[in-house]
Amino acid sequence: MLSRTAASLYWIGRYMERAEFTSRLVEATLRLSALGHHAHSDQAWHSALSVVGAELSFAEWGESFTPENVTRYLTLAESNPSSIRSCIAAARANARAARTALSIGTWEQINRAWLLVRDRAKPGGPQATMNLVDSLRAEFRGFDGALGRMLRNEGHWFMRLGSVLERGDSTARLLDVKYYLLLPPGQEVGGALDRDQWTTILQIVSAKTAYRHIYREALQPWLVADFLIFRREMPRSLAASAEETVGLLNEFAARSGRQGPADRLARQRLARMADASIDAVIQGGLHEWLNRHIAENAALDDAIARQFRFD
Numbered sequence: 383m384l385s386r387t388a389a390s391l392y393w394i395g396r397y398m399e400r401a402e403f404t405s406r407l408v409e410a411t412l413r414l415s416a417l418g419h420h421a422h423s424d425q426a427w428h429s430a431l432s433v434v435g436a437e438l439s440f441a442e443w444g445e446s447f448t449p450e451n452v453t454r455y456l457t458l459a460e461s462n463p464s465s466i467r468s469c470i471a472a473a474r475a476n477a478r479a480a481r482t483a484l485s486i487g488t489w490e491q492i493n494r495a496w497l498l499v500r501d502r503a504k505p506g507g508p509q510a511t512m513n514l515v516d517s518l519r520a521e522f523r524g525f526d527g528a529l530g531r532m533l534r535n536e537g538h539w540f541m542r543l544g545s546v547l548e549r550g551d552s553t554a555r556l557l558d559v560k561y562y563l564l565l566p567p568g569q570e571v572g573g574a575l576d577r578d579q580w581t582t583i584l585q586i587v588s589a590k591t592a593y594r595h596i597y598r599e600a601l602q603p604w605l606v607a608d609f610l611i612f613r614r615e616m617p618r619s620l621a622a623s624a625e626e627t628v629g630l631l632n633e634f635a636a637r638s639g640r641q642g643p644a645d646r647l648a649r650q651r652l653a654r655m656a657d658a659s660i661d662a663v664i665q666g667g668l669h670e671w672l673n674r675h676i677a678e679n680a681a682l683d684d685a686i687a688r689q690f691r692f693d
Contacts, residue, residue: 395544487528550623
């Protein structure tokens with residue numbers, strides 16, 4: 383496979399995963415902001431921008447800070463390279479470049495998602511935004527299904543590799559914002575607002591019911607952190623993403639007979655996670671641990687690009 387085709391497939395996985403995560407984030411923030419008064423609503427939207435690293439770029443956008451403008455910036459703003467619209471557009475451009483490596487179903491799902499957002503300038507009010515997000519999530523599920531039906535070859539592996547790296551990065555950023563930024567000063571830890579926020583986080587990663595299956599205790603911040611970091615049975619956890627990354631790189635190694643820096647970094651990260659525990663992580667500083675994980679994810683992304691000669 384040509385390196386430019388491999389790069390396009392990898393970035394299809396990343397962009398589609400990023401678009402899906404942002405759609406979940408917007409939906410959950412709309413629900414959370416509806417539960418509190420104006421100050422809590424503003425905090426919810428500030429945190430949404432923080433999760434996707436868009437606070438500075440939103441300020442430079444020049445629009446006033448309102449829930450409506452933040453929603454538009456995260457969903458349909460062409461000037462935001464990480465908006466849902468921009469991510470789907472980038473995924474589609476990469477899909478066109480790698481068209482011969484995709485199944486018909488995978489291409490069609492990407493194109494259907496693009497048609498949903500192509501001609502929209504504003505998401506509308508909260509209900510209109512929810513309707514848009516629901517429609518998009520149906521297309522994202524269709525994309526996942528089409529990807530799952532592809533041949534297990536290099537094309538499939540590259541898209542999955544991009545997807546799992548993006549997923550691990552998103553989960554780490556989401557958890558970091560909650561612990562470090564989200565709870566307003568003066569709010570009671572374990573209070574009603576705190577519980578609503580943790581429940582919202584589980585909803586973003588589709589894990590509210592799964593959490594209750596694994597933990598018998600009431601909703602606790604450190605158990606949510608344990609769940610999203612170390613529980614491999616949770617598909618969006620950092621451990622599950624790290625494990626799948628190693629598995630996918632092993633598939634490439636088995637095909638080519640060669641390994642490289644990306645394989646070593648991925649195995650080292652997985653081994654460190656296997657030796658860690660939530661108690662040790664919190665004692666050493668969850669924010670610092672998550673920042674290191676995000677930095678490791680970026681280093682691994684760079685190693686993958688160099689190993690497979692994406693540039």
